[in-house]
Amino acid sequence: MENIVPGQTGQKCIVVTSRSNVAGEVKAYTQNLISSKGLENRIYFDLEQGTGGSFNDCTGFTPVANTVPDLPISTLASVNRDFATGGASWQTAGNPGETQSYRGTWRFDTTGLSQDDINALQGARVGIDLVWELQSDESPVAP
Amino acid sequence: MNREEPASARPPSWWGPLFSADGWVLFLGSVVSRLYLGVLLTLALIAVLPALLGWHGTVVQSGSMEPHIRAGDVVLAAGFDTDHNIPVGGVVEFTSPAEAEPGGVEKTRLHRIVAENPDGTFVTAGDANTAVDSTPLEPGQITGQARLLVPAVGIPGLWLGSHDFPALAWWSVLTLLAVVVAVSGTKRTEDEDEDKDKKEEGGTTPSARSRRWKASAAVGIVAALAVLVMATSTAFSSAAFTAATSNAVNTFGTAADWTPPSVNLANPGTTVRASVTLTAEAADAETGIRQVAIQYLPPNGVWTSLCAATAAPYSCTWNTLATADGGYSLRAVATDNSGLVSTSATVQTTVSNTFAVVLNDPGEIQRGTISLSAALVSPGNTPYSVRVEYALAGTGRWNTLCQNVAAPYNCTWTTGTFANDFYDLRAVAVAGTTSTYSDIITDVLVDNSAPTVSMTDPGTPPAGYRHLRGRGRGRALRHRAGAAPIHPHWHYLMGDPLHCYLAAVFLPVRHHRPRQRFLQLPCCRHG
Numbered sequence: 001m002e003n004i005v006p007g008q009t010g011q012k013c014i015v016v017t018s019r020s021n022v023a024g025e026v027k028a029y030t031q032n033l034i035s036s037k038g039l040e041n042r043i044y045f046d047l048e049q050g051t052g053g054s055f056n057d058c059t060g061f062t063p064v065a066n067t068v069p070d071l072p073i074s075t076l077a078s079v080n081r082d083f084a085t086g087g088a089s090w091q092t093a094g095n096p097g098e099t100q101s102y103r104g105t106w107r108f109d110t111t112g113l114s115q116d117d118i119n120a121l122q123g124a125r126v127g128i129d130l131v132w133e134l135q136s137d138e139s140p141v142a143p
Numbered sequence: 144m145n146r147e148e149p150a151s152a153r154p155p156s157w158w159g160p161l162f163s164a165d166g167w168v169l170f171l172g173s174v175v176s177r178l179y180l181g182v183l184l185t186l187a188l189i190a191v192l193p194a195l196l197g198w199h200g201t202v203v204q205s206g207s208m209e210p211h212i213r214a215g216d217v218v219l220a221a222g223f224d225t226d227h228n229i230p231v232g233g234v235v236e237f238t239s240p241a242e243a244e245p246g247g248v249e250k251t252r253l254h255r256i257v258a259e260n261p262d263g264t265f266v267t268a269g270d271a272n273t274a275v276d277s278t279p280l281e282p283g284q285i286t287g288q289a290r291l292l293v294p295a296v297g298i299p300g301l302w303l304g305s306h307d308f309p310a311l312a313w314w315s316v317l318t319l320l321a322v323v324v325a326v327s328g329t330k331r332t333e334d335e336d337e338d339k340d341k342k343e344e345g346g347t348t349p350s351a352r353s354r355r356w357k358a359s360a361a362v363g364i365v366a367a368l369a370v371l372v373m374a375t376s377t378a379f380s381s382a383a384f385t386a387a388t389s390n391a392v393n394t395f396g397t398a399a400d401w402t403p404p405s406v407n408l409a410n411p412g413t414t415v416r417a418s419v420t421l422t423a424e425a426a427d428a429e430t431g432i433r434q435v436a437i438q439y440l441p442p443n444g445v446w447t448s449l450c451a452a453t454a455a456p457y458s459c460t461w462n463t464l465a466t467a468d469g470g471y472s473l474r475a476v477a478t479d480n481s482g483l484v485s486t487s488a489t490v491q492t493t494v495s496n497t498f499a500v501v502l503n504d505p506g507e508i509q510r511g512t513i514s515l516s517a518a519l520v521s522p523g524n525t526p527y528s529v530r531v532e533y534a535l536a537g538t539g540r541w542n543t544l545c546q547n548v549a550a551p552y553n554c555t556w557t558t559g560t561f562a563n564d565f566y567d568l569r570a571v572a573v574a575g576t577t578s579t580y581s582d583i584i585t586d587v588l589v590d591n592s593a594p595t596v597s598m599t600d601p602g603t604p605p606a607g608y609r610h611l612r613g614r615g616r617g618r619a620l621r622h623r624a625g626a627a628p629i630h631p632h633w634h635y636l637m638g639d640p641l642h643c644y645l646a647a648v649f650l651p652v653r654h655h656r657p658r659q660r661f662l663q664l665p666c667c668r669h670g
Contacts, residue, residue: 003398014390025245029277031389043395073395082277083385084243106395119402122429127394133277133387135245137205 001106006118009107013053013061016090016100016132023094024136027086028102033077034127040077042113043126046070046105049088053101061103070105073128083133092134104130169324176321180364183318186296187367190217193291197222201236201251202297202304207269207385208234208253212289215298218253220287229265229282231256234289237267243278253289256280272385299368322364326357400429403485406477408437414493415463416523421449422458423475423487430480432457440472440489463494468521470494495521500529502570502581508588509558515544517552517570517581527572531556536565536586544568558589565589 001010018026028047033040047068053061068080068087080087090100110118190200200219203212212218212234220236229235232255239252254267257275264279302311404427411419425435435457438446450459457475471494475487499520505513517529530546531554545554552570565588570581 001394002396004395005398005401016388020386025247031277032391034392034394039395039397082243082279084240084278086277104393108395108397119429121397122401123397123399125394125396127392129389129391130393131277131387131389133274133385135385137245137250 004108006108006110006121009105011058011103011105012056013058013101013103014055015053016102018092018098018100018134019096020092020134020136021094021096022136022138024092024134024138026090026092026100026132026134027083028088028130028132029080029082029086030073030076031081031129031131032127033073034125035074036126037121037124039121039124040074040126040128041072042109042121043073044070044107044109045073045076045128047088047130048103048105049090050101050103053103058103061101063103070107073126077128083135086131086133094136094138172324173327176325179321180318180325183296184364184367186293189291190219190293190296193219198290199287200293201253202301203253204301204305207271208255209271211270212253212292213294215295215301217293217297218289219291219293221290222287223285229256229259229285230288231259231265235267235280235285236287236289237280237284238286239278239284251286269385274385274387276385277387318368319365322361325364326361398481400427400479400481400483402427402429403483404432404477404479406435406475406485406487408473408475408487408490410490411461411473411492412524413491414495414521414523415461416494416496416498416521416525417462417464419461419463419524420458421461421473421475422456423452423477425455425457425475425477425485427477427479427481427483433478433480433482435478436476437461438474438476439466440474441466442469442471446474463523464496466494468493468495468497493521495523497521498523498572498579500527500570500572500579500581502531502568502584504584505556505568505587507586508590509556510589510591511558513556513558515554515556515568517547517554517572519550519552519572522572525574527574529570529572531568531570534567536567538567541569558591561589561591563588563590563592 016026018024046066048063049065049067050061050063053059065088067089068076071079079085088102092098110121193200198219198221200217203214203216203218206214218234218236234253234255236251236253239250241247241249244250252267254269254276256265257268258266260266260279262279264281266275267280268275299311299314302308302314404425406423406425408421408423411421421437423435423437425432432453432455434451434453436451437449437457437459439449439461440446449461452458457477471492473490473492477485477487497520500517501520502517503515505515515531517531519527519529526549528546528548529552531544531552532541533544533556534541544556547553565586568584568587572579572581
C-alpha cells in the first residue's frame, strides 16, 4: 500500500493451499517487522478466516472466524510471532489441495495523536511478513 | 546295542534329510533366527544399559530428522547443565509446550539446534525440514542432548503406541517363530542317544534338561522383548514436520505529504485603484510550493485568476482600470508539489478608479471652535496627506488651516483668531507631487459677536399715529450692514381681544433663524 493517509483502510484476500498428505495444523503469524517513525503502531491489521475470495480479491469472501483482534502490526510482531503464538488455526485433514481463505483488513488509525504527531508520520514506510506454517507429527508420504 | 527299525517305517524320501531335524533348512532357520534375536536383544541391551548412566531413551516418532534419525529409532539423551554452552549444531531433546504443537499437547521434541538468537534463545530445525522451527527454544526447555542412536529397536513400541496392531501382530508372530526355531533347532540325535542311556540308568535324561532350558530361554527372550516393546511404546519424542509459506513484505507507505500548504493573501486595502500589487505568502514544509494563483471575484461574476506565481514572493499586479468599479473578493490558491491545494481566506476590497477629496460644509456662519473634516474617495493604496485651506471670500489667496498626513483628516478651526468676515474653504489631498482639490465652500461667515435687536416703545396704549423703530446689529443679519442699523419687517399679530403684538423681524442670512423683537400692545384694531 502506497501513499496512504490517516483514516484510510483496505482489505486484501489470500487463499492458502496445503499440499500436505498428512494431517496437521496451520497457524498464521507475523515476522520481520519493519518499523519507521512509529507508523508501525498506527497500522492496525486484522486477519479473518473464511470462505470464498481469491488472491488479492475479496469478492465472495465470507468470514467464518476471527480469533485474533485487530492490533497494531508492532503488537502482532510481538504477540503473534511464531507457530506457538500464532492464530487463525486451521486443522488440515491431510488431503493435498485443501484451501483456506483469509481476509486481511488494515487501517491507518491516528486517533489520539496531535496534528504535529500525525504529520510526523508522513513519508514513513513499515512492513511485516505474514507466515502460514503447517506442522505435523506425521511423516509425510513420499509421492 | 542294536536298534531295529520299525517294520512299518517308510523308506526315507529325497526331501527327508533336507527338512529333518538334522536337515539344512532347520539349521539355517535356526541360525538366522538366532542372529535376528541376537541383534535384537543386543540393541535392546544397548538401549537399556545406558540408563545406568542416567541417560534416558525415547523412540523417535516421526521422520523429520531423517536421514540421520528415522522413526522407530531410540535416541539416548544425556542430561546436561543448561548453564553451560548449548550445543549449537547438536541434536537436543526438549519439552515443546502445548501451544507449539500441532496437536495442542505438550510433547518431547527432538530437533537440531542450528543457531542462537540474540535474545539468548535458539533456533531449532528438523534435518528433513527445509524451514527452521518458528518457535524459538528457551534453554530451560532442553531436557537432554542426544548421545547415542539405537536404530530401529523402537519400531515395535512405536507400532504399539500408535495402535498399528497389524504390523505389531506380524512382527510378534515372526519373532515368536524365530524364538521357537532358535531354541528348537539344536542337535537331537546325540541327545536322544543319551536319553536312552539315562533312561536305562533310571536318571534324568539330557533331553529333558535341554527342553527345560530351551523353554526357559524362550520365555526369557519373549519376556525381554515384551518389556522392550512396552517400555518403548510410551517414551516418544516427536520431530514434527514443518512447512511454511509467507506473504512477505506487506508494506504500508504513507504519503510523503498529506498536509496542504498554508497560504495567506495580504490585504491590499479597503479601496484599490489603478495598478495594485497583490501578494500572498505560502509555505509547505513537506514538498514545497508548486504555484500560487491569485484570483479575484467581481460582483456577480466568477473567480478569475490574475496570475500563477511559482516562486516567492508570490505576487500579481492587478490593473483595476481594466475592471469595473465595485466590491471585489480576492483570494490566493496555493498548490504544493504533492498536488495538495489550499485556498486562503477571502479578502474584500473595493475597486474605485475615480479619486476625490471632500470637505464637509460647516455652515454659513461660524463662531468659536469649529470641527472640519475631509474625506478621500477612492484613495486606493496611495498614501495621501490632506490639508484644509482658507481664503478671504473671493480672493483666491489660500492659506493652510491645518494638515493631516493620515486619516482621519480632521481639523479644528478656532474662529476667535480670525477677523469677522466671509471666507472660502477647501481641502487639498497631496500624494507626492500630485495635489487634488476638493470643491470650494464659499462665503463662510466668521462672526465672533452675536447680533443684537432693539425696538422703541411707542407707549401704552398707543393712540393716533406712532413712529416705531427697530434696530438690528450684527453680521449675521441680512444686508451685510455691519454696524449700521438694519430696518426690520414689521408684523402685527392678534393675541387676544385685549392684546395684540407688534413684531420687528430681522431676517438673517440664509439657513439661520430670524431674529425678532416682540412688543405687546393693548387691543387695537388695525384697518
